[in-house]
Amino acid sequence: MYYWTNELWRLAYLIIGMGGLGWLIGLPGWGLAAGLALFIAIHIRHLRQLYAWLYQNPHQEPPAGTGVWGDLFDRLYRYQKAQHKAQSRLRDVIRRVQESAEAMRDSVVMLDRRGNLDWWNSAAEYMLGLKSSQDRGQHVTNLLRDPQFIAYFEARDYREPLILASPVRGDLVLQFQLTLFGDDERLILVRDITRLQRLEQMRQDFVANVSHELKTPLTVLVGYLETYSEHAEQLPPRWQRGLQQMQEQTLRMQNLVTDLLLLSRLETDHRTQQTTKIALPGLLESIRRDAETLSDNSHTLRLEIEEPRAIVGAEQEIRSAISNLVFNAVRYTTPGSTVTLRWHPWRTGSAALEVIDDGEGIDPVHIPRLTERFYRVDKGRSTATGGTGLGLAIVKHVLLRHDAHLEIESRLGQGALFRCVFPAARLTQAAGDISQESTPIPDSLRRR
Template sequence: MRLWKREFLRLGLLAILGWGLGWILGIAGFGLAVGISLYLVYHLLQLRALHHWLTHTPQSEPPAASGLWGELFDRLYRHQKAQRITQSRLLGILRRIEESSEAMRDSVVMLDRHGDMEWWNSAAERMLGLKTAHDRGHHITNLIRDPRFVGYFHSLDYREPLTLHSPIDERMVLQFQITLYGDDERLVMARDITRLHQLEEMRRDFVANVSHELRTPLTVLSGYLETYSDYADQLPPRFARGLGQMQEQTTRMQNLVNDLLLLSRLETDRGGADHAAFDLQALLESVKRDAEALSAGRQTISVELEQPASLTGSEQEIRSAISNLVFNAVRYTPPGSHITLRFKPHPKGGCLEVEDDGEGIDPIHIPRLTERFYRVDKGRSTATGGTGLGLAIVKHVLLRHDAHLEINSHPGQGATFRCIFPASRLILATDDAFPHHA
């Protein structure tokens, strides 16, 4: 503020001096104009010095000046120096980020908001075959043309990673994960999981082979046990006592082997050959009858259709998935509970629900329920007769039908298992004769 006062004082003195000299000479107005002109010339010269400094020598010391212009030059120089320090620090951070990205074994590709490639590390060149001069500015789907990646990229749903073979080496298996940031920009990361994929294949093959080999001895054991049970009254009492338990455990082992074989087939076979449209009400009614036979009157079971519909897919696999959900409800809800099989429209398409009013499940267990052999209550696993593979089978069946499983439950509030199918797999009836209840 003091500088501005001085500047106004200087202007006033020049004006008064010019006017005074002009008055003495008899041309007061001309003298005033000369005084103000000198003031303007001074400022124009300082402005020219500022322009020359900023245009030609911005890194050098600012021009020497006093008063308001000296303060302005000093402030601009300090600001410019702070900007250079900040820029140098940011460049250092960017270099470290680039160096750390180069050191990563995982591929990193930066995309702009249009999906065009801007930068990538050397691992991306090795795994994806990127070439700096040729591929920069090209769309990512021009490089990775697999329809599954194209659909994954455009879906904008990147919660789960995508596993594909490398576009340049079929022997290499990559796991892609896309992250959104900034102004709809994307970061594509690809990890080499070839070794893990091979180990997973070995595990699947081992489980499938062992399960297959177990079927024959179990069939033989089951046959002999049935024969012995027909003559149980002729066996010594201490042999007869264990016969029923042997039959029960053999049946349990056969169910386990069958579930392992089914799960192995779901993991290795892409399916689709038997996909056709089938009526959902008929399916749910059939599953209800099987569940009532298993329940033996301990629970009440009903079917509700908020809208008649058909589903396109494998009827056998969908039946297996819904049966597993309903049979779990029968096994784990107390007598007197009510179980509902329901179909209703959903914002994403359609929803098949299995709802019960039983004891419920602590939400802490829900993320792990679809793992193989995971049990909420390990103490009653033998009593219920389950194999621990039911929800894993449900998960894989739904994945093969572009669907997903949602679980909602709290202790004392029952449980609801929802199978969410996309609209592309549903054929909704046009009649208004609903809801249907059974």
């Protein structure tokens, strides 16, 4: 406001001065016109200086000026200095980030909103074979052409990482994790997990080999114990108790070895290639009868069928998974409890198989670890019921092989719900080539 007031006074002085000069020579109108023209010429001169500075030398200091133009040029100069400082700080930050990323052993790749390669560190060149001279600006799927990576990239569901072999080094196993940021841009972090994979493979091989080697001595022990048990009445009572305990423990060891071998087989392949149609009504009814026998009719077992579609997969694996859930519900609930098997439609065209009990429930703190091998909520009770601690791990791997997943909901005193969710791609109409699969769902199985 101060400079505008000065500028108006300057205009007034110029008009009065030039008008007075014109009045002295007898041409007051020309004097006023000359004053206005001089004022306009001064402003045009400053405009030309501003234009030349903006379009020719914007990185240099603004030109000098008088009046309101001097104030404007001063403000532009201060703004320019502030911007230079901010840009310098940003350059320092970017440089430190790039240096930090360069020092990382993991690969870091930045993509723009269209999925084109924008920047990456040296580790990415080693693991992924990227070359800055020719790959910058290329779409990432033009260089990482594995179908699994392309499907993972386009799905935009990056909650779980993707494990693939390196596209340029066959001896490396890589873990890809994508993250969305900014204006729909993406950051790819790639870790070398070759050593972890080898250790996991060694563990699996060790468990499988030991389990396999234990089968023969266990079979011999079971055979002799059965022979001795036939003549148990001839043994002293103290030996009879020992013989019974040995039979119970060898049976438990046999169950453990069987589960370990099954789990090792399931871990070797995360996706089943079998395409058998599995009609759930008959399968669930068979499991329900087995559970009644296990509980000695001390539990109420209900069956609810609300979904007409069948599952495409391996029948024995699906039976094993569902049996584990149902038998656990029977073992870990008190007599008189109700266990419900429910097969019904679920979200987005999928279907869910639920095993629900009204027992004591599970503290939510244990739920994230329930599918770990040998994890037990109550070790004493699990041992008493004869469990191996591998049942839920087997369920998890069977579902993974069928593109499904397990959901667990429970609270203490409110029972437990185990839900197996099968995607629409794994479901088909129950009618098929096999006669037992084309049998309509009986009314007795719809609500039980």
